Amino acid sequence: MPPWAAAFVFAMTIAYFSDKTKHRFAFTLLPIFVAIAGFAILLAVHNNTKLQYAALCLVAMGAYSAMPVIVCWVGCDVCIMLVVTSHSISTIASGSG
Numbered sequence: 224m225p226p227w228a229a230a231f232v233f234a235m236t237i238a239y240f241s242d243k244t245k246h247r248f249a250f251t252l253l254p255i256f257v258a259i260a261g262f263a264i265l266l267a268v269h270n271n272t273k274l275q276y277a278a279l280c281l282v283a284m285g286a287y288s289a290m291p292v293i294v295c296w297v298g299c300d301v302c303i304m305l306v307v308t309s310h311s312i313s314t315i316a317s318g319s320g
Contacts, residue, residue: 226276226283233257233284234291241292251292258285 233254241250261281268274 224280226280227287229280230283230287234288237288237292238295241295247292247295251289254285254288254292256285258282258289261285 237250237254241247244250258281261278261284264278265275265282268278
């Protein structure tokens with residue numbers, strides 16, 4: 224399985240459960256820890272290419288899954304804190320404005 228495919232599946236799983244539970248913190252930490260585990264394996268292992276490839280998948284899964292949850296979390300919190308449901312506030316919070 225290519226690292227980008229593993230990252231896509233993991234990101235969609237994280238997004239689904241984060242939205243279902245309306246909880247962001249744990250679903251931000253989990254991918255970060257997955258990426259750290261992958262980096263630790265890459266730093267420690269130098270002679271096993273299969274394990275290095277698996278670690279590369281872990282790094283991609285963690286790195287590409289944490290950021291969407293963080294952006295969603297910030298966007299939701301800004302709307303709640305300002306008690307404004309305006310689209311422009313969400314756009315500014317996510318940096319896409």
